[in-house]
Amino acid sequence: MNVPTTLLGLLEPEPSHGYELKRSYDSLFADNGRPLSFGQLYGTLNRLERDGQIEVLDAVPGGGPDRKRFVITGAGVAQVEGWLGAPERPEPMLQATLFVKVVLALLSGRPASAYLDAQRDAHLERMRELTAMRKAGPLSRTLLADYGLFHLEADLRWIDLTAARLDQLRKEISR
Amino acid sequence: MIRVGIHLALRSGREALARLLVTALSVAIGVGLLLSVLAMYHAYRDTIAKPCWQCTATTDANGPLLWSYSEDEFGGRTIDRLDVATLKPDGPVVPGLPAMPSAGQYYASPALAALLRATPADELGDRFPGTMAGTIGAAGLQSPDDLVVVIGHRPAELAASPHTLRTAAIQTAPRGLSTSAFYQFGFALGAVALLVPLLVLIGNATRMAAARREERYAAIRLVGGERSQINVIASVDAVLGALLGALGGIGLYAALRPLLGHIPLLGFRFFDDTITPTVWGFVGTVLAVPAAAAVACLVSLRRVRISPLGVTRRVTPPPPRFWRVLPLLAGLALFTIPLVIAPADGRGTPGFAVLALVLVMTGLMIAGPWLTMMSARLLARWTVGGSSLLAARRLADNPRASFRAVSGLMLAVMVGTTLAALVPAALASQDTTRTSPLRDVLRVGFFVGDQEKPGPGTIPGLPPEKAATLLAKVATIPGAVAVPLYRPARTGQAELPADGPLAGDGGVDVRCSDAHRLPALGACPAGAGAVRMDASAMYTDNLRALNEYLPFIRSDSPVTAEDGSGGQLLSDLLVGVDGPATLERVRTVLSGYRDDIDSFEMPMTFGEVGDVRARLFLEIQRIVTVLAGVTLLVAGCGLAVAISGSLVERKRPFTLMRVTGTGVGTLYRAVLLETVLPLVAATAVAAGVGVTVAYPIARALAPGRHGVVLPHPSYALTVTGGLLVSVAIIAACLPVLGRITATEKARFE
Amino acid sequence: MSILYANDLTKSFGATVALQGASLSLEPGEILAVMGPSGSGKSTLLYCLAGIFTPDDGTVTFGGRRMDSLSDRERTRLRRTAFGFVFQFGQLVPELTAVDNVALPLLLSGKRRTAAYEQARSWFPRLGLTGLEGRRTGELSGGQAQRVAVARALVTGPEVLFADEPTGALDSLTGEMVMDLMVDTVRAEHTSVLLVTHDARVAAHADRQITVRDGQVIDAGARVR
Incomplete structure (x- = not known):
């Protein structure tokens, strides 16, 4: 999760106060990760201001960080555009973890298919949760849930394919 | 549930509605023709069941009637003439008459009355003494065209005639028509020939797109429709089409009805009010046709198992086997062998022949799928290419369905071939009627055999004094040339054979000066005054045979001195006439000599004698033409319905093939092949069977001289034309294929 | 208390063994997903539970009654009154209009026509089908046709809805929409659902899922231990 660039993107349509930014961020993206802490928020905003990607538009007299209204700069827009245009690096992390588990199970003579079945159940359980969530929420939340569902589905397909080819895999790694 | 069925049948969209209409239309054609046949059959039964008062022959010495029946001729039509005298009141009355005519009166049939008004008295009216008292009602007539006259006399006038009998009872039994067996045969043949294609048509119509319908039944089963409910819904669908069709058929019959009255089935028209399928025919049709449709529908549903997941055939039908040809061969053998062994009996056992013929037709229907499969195998072996592969595969997979489409047409061709081969053969023996040199020569014989009149004894000929008066009268008619033939005096009365001159040496004496006036009789040897000639061929009704015996007088004919001047009896009289009016005048004179002429x-x-013989065959030929045409029409409809149905049924695979790049032309050619191939194969076999059936009959009809029978060339044209029409029908169905498989409409739920 | 219970079902088609000892239970109001690869026997299991197939061996109990010993007529009656069906395709009568199709089970049950159509029409707004009542099946989109099928399946108020790959012929967006509407409706009606699918995202709509492999129901928990 690229928090600075996300905040830049939220600032782009209109100038905003820090607490408004946090509220938007949390309601839109928190389900996919963790809610934003105020420390992280203001740290990030300061860094962005220092880098010239945002600037203070105006401030209510009396000072204090949450009295400032921020606006995006030209450099900030360029940063958002660049991030959006560049594809994300595929993250093989989960697959890598599952693969290591399957191989270890096969090498140690434990039931790999039972592990995969259990993993499938866990995946489906999570998919049911996401399905319930996407039905309840506003569209923004639904889309995020869908994203998670498609990823889990991809994992499940990999699990099913692997389960069907465990015998071949066992022969290959024991060679 | 019935209401649900009706609701489903009527609300199921354009395709279902079109199917319903096609079914109804096909059934309507079938029912309309069926009703017409029934109506004609009813008229025929009604007519032959009429009392034959003309046949009265029982004598009663104390009876109230003097009865003298004879037949006369006018313009090629027979006049039934009854001369009658009442001895006592309250005697029986001829049907159709208010009372027996009193002396000096006569009753005439309406047709004769009209003829009397239109004809000079010396050609017709003078034959009937007295004045017309009224017309004869339908009860006494067989046909509105009948020429009948009932003439009243004083008893004394009739008592002297040798033909007169005294009777107490007028016959009420119908005439034992010698031709009725023949007509029964004809009706049976016609009914079978028409009925089978009709049934095929109706069957094809009600089965149309059965597979599409079965899909819908599977869907209904899925939502919990019980088997009985499916049966009801399917039956309602079938019954609705059949009922609409039956009603439409009655409409069609009503449209055809005026034409039926003009069909001279027995050589004369039927009374209009007898031509009806009767109320029971109508009721039966309206009830039986839908009932039959429902039964057929249920039977076809029994063969499939409709589960909620779709339709499965109970069993995959095995390919047809060779045994299917056996019934056909058996039928052919049954039909042919008796005719070959004993040709003379050929026409005598129509019941057996009908049975064999039905077997032949059924055999053709049974053998059809096997023949179709064989031709498909040949096609597969001898051809390459997508279309023929598709067609051969379809034919081999389901030869029954492919054959069903052409079965009606095949029967039509078979029946047509049989009759077309028969009729020319039968007519071949008559074909000289127009060319005989004696065509316009009238012959009348004065020999009356013992059996031909009520009293005992044989009248060998007309006595000289009567003959002289007759000859004098004939001589006054301009254009009439009389040649009297005398019975040789040497052959005494006792030696005369009982059944006429044919059985004896048949010699008659003729004066050369008379014979000279009818050149066709031949020329006398030089210097002869009179010759004795063998004229027995005069009595035949076969002009071809007569011509072969002409001339009667040859150079070696014995010269005789008996030239009729020595009190010889007048045996026969030949009168050449120069036109119809002259002919009728001669007959009017002869009608005064009724007592001396055999009453029949x-x-x-x-020429007229030959025409009578030919007329029957001409009528048959006409009926055959009509029948073959109608059968072809029906069969063509059946073909069109079957093809459209099979196309609609295979809509999905065809569309898929088009979607995957098969050209529509390839599909056209495949469908054309899979239809035309069985059609041509079936037609060839049917024509072969037809000739095989016809050949023995034709040989029996025209023995010896006309051994080789080939259908008239016009028939070959008809069959070719029929085939072309069929191909045209098939081709006309093909655009349907193009339309229903249009790729832009491809859609698979 | 299970509403539908299958014990040790076996079913063969000739030499092909589709089920060998499959057992499951369906609770009232529960949506149960039956997953498994193609040819695993999951559809056969559904057809056996729905009384369309008769198992070679084993028992099916519905509402306390043995299903496998019922006559075809009684099972047909159950299909009409207690079960509803949504298949991948081919379940609607193509020549009929949408409302005709929905009214059909009611008509077959002998309901009066006006009442049947009134009831059928009341389902169209619930499934977002307002205005499509008079369309013929062939004129509907795939998602619309499946929603009509759902209405057709639920119109009789069944206790169990059998759904075999109900979104199998649809794209994922349309499939989600059909599933959402179907699940919402069966929840509102308290109908139990047996949902056969190979699609995990469809199965995720269920309360619980089981997996069928080689004709048997796999008990994942038992084998992990």
């Missing part, structure tokens, strides 16, 4: 031997020209 009408004075007719040789």
Whole structure:
């Protein structure tokens, strides 16, 4: 999760106060990760201001960080555009973890298919949760849930394919 | 549930509605024709069941009636003439008459009355003494065209005639028509020939797109429709089409009805009010046709198992086997062998022949799928290419369905071939009627055999004094040339054979000066005054045979001194006439000599005698043409319905093939092949069977001289034309294929 | 208390063994997903539970009654009154209009026509089908046709809805929409659902899922231990 660039993107349509930014961020993206802490928020905003990607538009007299209204700069827009245009690096992390588990199970003579079945159940359980969530929420939340569902589905397909080819895999790694 | 069925049948969209209409239309054609056949059959039964008062022959010495029945001729039509005298009141009355005519009166049939008004008295009216008292009602007539006259006399006038009998009872039994067996045969043949294609048509119509319908039944089963509910819904669908069709058929019959009255099935028209399928026919049709449709529908549903997941055939039908040809061969053998062994009996056992013929037709239907499969195998072996592969595969997979489409047409061709081969053969023996040199010569015989009149004894000929008066009267008619033939005096009365001159040496004496006036008789040897000639061929009704015996007088004919001047009896009289009016005038004169002429031997020209014989065959030929045409029409409809149905049924695979790049032309050619191939194969076999059936009959009809029978060339044209029409029908169905498989409409739920 | 219970079902088609000892239970109001690869026997299991197939061996109990010993007629009656069906395709009568199709089970049950159509029409707004009542099946989109099928399946108020790959012929967006509407409706009606699918995202709509492999129901928990 690229928090600075996300905040830049939220600032782009209109100038905003820090607490408004946090509220938007949390309601839109928190389900996919963790809610934003105020420390992280203001740290990030300061860094962005220092880098010239945002600037203070105006401030209510009396000072204090949450009295400032921020606006995006030209450099900030360029940063958002660049991030959006560049594809994300595929993250093989989960697959890598599952693969290591399957191989270890096969090498140690434990039931790999039972592990995969259990993993499938866990995946489906999570998919049911996401399905319930996407039905309840506003569209923004639904889309995020869908994203998670498609990823889990991809994992499940990999699990099913692997389960069907465990015998071949066992022969290959024991060679 | 019935209401649900009706609701489903009527609300199921354009395709279902179109199917319903096609079914109804096909059934309507079938029912309309069926009703017409029934109506004609009813008229025929009604007519032959009429009392034959003309046949009265029982004598009663104390009876109230003097009865003298004879037949006369006018313009090629027979006049039934009854001369009658009442001895006592309250005697029986001829049907159709208010009372027996009193002396000096006569009753005439309406047709005769009209003829009397239109004809000079010396050609017709003078034959009937007295004045017309009224017309004869339908009860006494067989046909509105009948020429009948009932003439009243004083008893004394009739008592002297040798033909007169005294009777107490007028016959009420119908005439034992010698031709009725023949007509029964004809009706049976016609009914079978028409009925089978009709049933095929109706069957094809009600089965149309059965597979599409079965899909819908599977869907209904899925939502919990019980098997009985499916049966009801399917039956309602079938019954609705059949009922609409039956009602439409009655409409069609009503449209055809005026034409039926003009069909001279027995050589004369039927009374209009007898031509009806009767109320029971109508009721039966309206009830039986839908009932039959429902039964057929249920039977076809029994063969499939409709589960909620779709339709499965109970069993995959095995390919047809060779045994299917056996019934056909058996039928052919049954039909042919008796005719070959004993040709003379050929026409005598129509019941057996009908049975064999039905077997032949059924055999053709049974053998059809096997033949179709064989031709598909040949096609597969001898051809390459997508279309023929598709067609051969379809034919081999389901030869029954492919054959069903052409079965009606095949029967039509078979029946047509049989009759077309028969009729020319039968007519071949008559074909000289127009060319005989004696065509316009009238012959009348004065020999009356013992059996031909009520009293005992044989009248060998007309006595000289009567003959002289007759000859004098004939001589006054301009254009009439009389040649008297005398019975040789040497052959005494006792030696005369009982059944006429044919059985004896048949010699008659003729004066050369008379014979000279009818050149066709031949020329006398030089210097002869009179010759004795063998004229027995005069009595035949076969002009071809007569011509072969001409001339009667040859150079070696014995010269005789008996030239009729020595009190010889007048045996026969030949009168050449120069036109119809002259002919009728001669007959009018002869009608005064009724007592001396055999009452059933009408004075007719040789041409008329030959025409009578030919007329029957001409009528048959006409009916055959109509029948073959109608059968072809029905079969063509059946073909069109079957093809459209099979196309609609295979809509999905065809569309898929088009989607995957098969050209529509390839599909056209495949469908054309899979239809035309069985059609051509079936037609060839049917024509072969037809000739095989016809050949023995034709040989029996025309023995010896006309051994080789080939259908008339026009028939070959008809069959070719029929085939072309069929191909055209198929081709007309093909655009349907293009439309229903249009790729832009491809859609698979 | 299970509403539908299958014990040790076996079913063969000739030499092909589709089920060998499959057992499951369906609770009232529960949506149960039956997953498994193609040819695993999951559809056969559904057809056996729905009384369309008769198992070679084993028992099916519905509402306390043995299903496998019922006559075809009684099972047909159950299909009409207690079960509803949504298949991948081919379940609607193509020549009929949408409302005709929905009214059909009611008509077959002998309901009066006006009442049947009134009831059928009341389902169209619930499934977002307002205005499509008079369309013929062939004129509907795939998602619309499946929603009509759902209405057709639920119109009789069944206790169990059998759904075999109900979104199998649809794209994922349309499939989600059909599933959402179907699940919402069966929840509102308290109908139990047996949902056969190979699609995990469809199965995720269920309360619980089981997996069928080689004709048997796999008990994942038992084998992990």
